[in-house]
Amino acid sequence: MAKTLYDKIVDSHVIRPLDASGRQVLLYVDRTVLNEYTSPQAFTGLRQAQRPVWRPQAALGTVDHVNPTAARRTTQMPDPGAARQTAYFVENCRDFGIELFDVMHPLQGIEHVVMTEIGSVLPGMVIAAGDSHTTTYGALGTLGFGIGTSDIEHYLATQTVIYKRLKTMRVTVDGTLGPGVRSKDIIMALVEKIGASGATGYAIEFQGAAIRALSVEARMTICNMAVECGARGAMMAPDEKVFAYLQGRPRAPQGALWDAALASWQALHSDADAVFDAEVALHADDIAPMVTWGTSPDQAVRIHQHVPDPAGETDPARRHDMERALHYMGLRAGQAVDTIAIQRAFIGSCTNSRIEDLRDAARVLRGRKVAAGVTAMVVPGSSSVRRAAEAEGLDQVFIDAGFEWRQSGCSMCLAMNDDILASGERCASSTNRNFEGRQGTGARTHLMSPAMVAAAAIAGRLADARAYLEGM
Ligand SMILES: CC(C)[C@H](C(=O)O)[C@@H](O)C(=O)O
Numbered sequence: 238m239a240k241t242l243y244d245k246i247v248d249s250h251v252i253r254p255l256d257a258s259g260r261q262v263l264l265y266v267d268r269t270v271l272n273e274y275t276s277p278q279a280f281t282g283l284r285q286a287q288r289p290v291w292r293p294q295a296a297l298g299t300v301d302h303v304n305p306t307a308a309r310r311t312t313q314m315p316d317p318g319a320a321r322q323t324a325y326f327v328e329n330c331r332d333f334g335i336e337l338f339d340v341m342h343p344l345q346g347i348e349h350v351v352m353t354e355i356g357s358v359l360p361g362m363v364i365a366a367g368d369s370h371t372t373t374y375g376a377l378g379t380l381g382f383g384i385g386t387s388d389i390e391h392y393l394a395t396q397t398v399i400y401k402r403l404k405t406m407r408v409t410v411d412g413t414l415g416p417g418v419r420s421k422d423i424i425m426a427l428v429e430k431i432g433a434s435g436a437t438g439y440a441i442e443f444q445g446a447a448i449r450a451l452s453v454e455a456r457m458t459i460c461n462m463a464v465e466c467g468a469r470g471a472m473m474a475p476d477e478k479v480f481a482y483l484q485g486r487p488r489a490p491q492g493a494l495w496d497a498a499l500a501s502w503q504a505l506h507s508d509a510d511a512v513f514d515a516e517v518a519l520h521a522d523d524i525a526p527m528v529t530w531g532t533s534p535d536q537a538v539r540i541h542q543h544v545p546d547p548a549g550e551t552d553p554a555r556r557h558d559m560e561r562a563l564h565y566m567g568l569r570a571g572q573a574v575d576t577i578a579i580q581r582a583f584i585g586s587c588t589n590s591r592i593e594d595l596r597d598a599a600r601v602l603r604g605r606k607v608a609a610g611v612t613a614m615v616v617p618g619s620s621s622v623r624r625a626a627e628a629e630g631l632d633q634v635f636i637d638a639g640f641e642w643r644q645s646g647c648s649m650c651l652a653m654n655d656d657i658l659a660s661g662e663r664c665a666s667s668t669n670r671n672f673e674g675r676q677g678t679g680a681r682t683h684l685m686s687p688a689m690v691a692a693a694a695i696a697g698r699l700a701d702a703r704a705y706l707e708g709m
């Protein structure tokens with residue numbers, strides 16, 4: 238029977254079905270990545286049960302959520318809670334034999350940026366981790382999904398999770414993206430179209446010419462944010478670009494192992510006649526730079542549109558959500574989106590902080606200055622990205638434009654460290670969530686691509702990056 242890529246990967250990892258329908262299974266997990274924020278209770282559980290970690294070499298720890306990102310690195314954490322969490326994480330990794338990229342480690346960074354750049358994420362694998370944006374790995378043809386703390390403990394003890402098979406949704410993106418339109422705009426357009434729970438219960442597979450045309454890093458942005466429409470899995474068939482991306486990465490297979498791996502990866506695609514439970518189509522030519530206006534990632538419009546009017550919404554629950562979002566965001570219905578003034582600009586997060594993202598923002602910023610009254614910062618996704626950017630002089634482009642050039646971490650993506658917006662401050666942000674309070678109590682977040690954040694920083698208001706990119 239014809240199979241989807243998702244079913245191929247799940248089938249190859251099923252240890253045994255756990256119910257008569259076969260939907261609930263015991264699933265083998267190849268690898269995980271741990272952070273200081275979601276792992277403590279899992280380790281405490283192991284300690285209490287006196288259980289070891291089954292395969293410590295299949296896990297990697299990295300400190301990312303709570304660490305400061307000030308330019309000068311130190312092991313000191315100004316916040317006692319963050320210091321405690323980090324110290325316990327260091328102790329757990331040491332005691333259970335798990336490799337750790339601590340704050341001072343040269344490879345430290347946001348877990349999903351680190352895992353892909355070191356070559357730990359390989360096509361056909363299942364990777365489950367205590368973070369919802371593990372879906373990022375789908376860009377490499379890997380099934381990645383987030384798990385809760387008790388599942389992390391189960392994984393650490395057994396290398397398995399209890400897993401419910403998802404339905405499959407194919408999202409076909411045909412056509413060609415226009416100049417200045419980015420993969421972030423594709424995923425924001427999808428989330429806007431199908432809603433924040435439009436893919437709940439599904440694994441998405443992205444197909445189509447516009448996806449194939451993207452770089453591997455650009456594809457990661459799409460798979461990363463697929464969880465914002467509810468998908469707990471976002472697949473893309475690995476192709477030559479993926480293989481080239483992986484070849485030579487420090488932890489990718491080498492020599493004969495590489496050849497064998499490559500041969501097996503060629504089969505990782507949905508069969509031509511595979512049937513999906515749902516189908517969605519987008520046309521890349523119709524997609525324009527997107528920004529959110531509300532407090533959910535699906536409350537988004539194109540940069541040249543207006544803040545929508547709740548009065549036009551017939552569903553009372555949605556109308557209420559819109560009214561509440563407008564109130565929180567301090568916006569009026571009908572206001573042109575590109576007149577919304579900002580005070581802060583943030584480029585970072587596992588969605589958009591890789592080297593290509595920084596290059597794209599730098600293209601907009603080169604020779605220009607951040608508007609008066611705007612505080613802007615760029616937080617590279619990993620210490621390696623930071624070094625690579627410095628090697629090509631991107632740090633200087635940001636600094637000359639008036640951006641702060643920071644160390645790596647989640648930072649203002651969710652404000653669990655000291656990078657926090659003040660109440661009422663409005664931020665153009667290359668992140669993935671614009672929930673109430675996400676970047677600080679009362680803070681207002683507008684999601685967009687890194688190029689769009691750079692454009693907003695220069696204009697002092699939400700602005701169309703295409704005006705600064707001249708055909709790029
Ligand atoms: C802290 C963690 C549980 C959370 C996630 O799972 O995604 C965070 O990374 C986020 O982006 O909201």
Ligand code: SF4
Nearest residue numbers: 370586587647650651
């Ligand atoms: S960068 Fe943001 S979205 Fe990504 S793991 Fe960190 S907090 Fe979550």
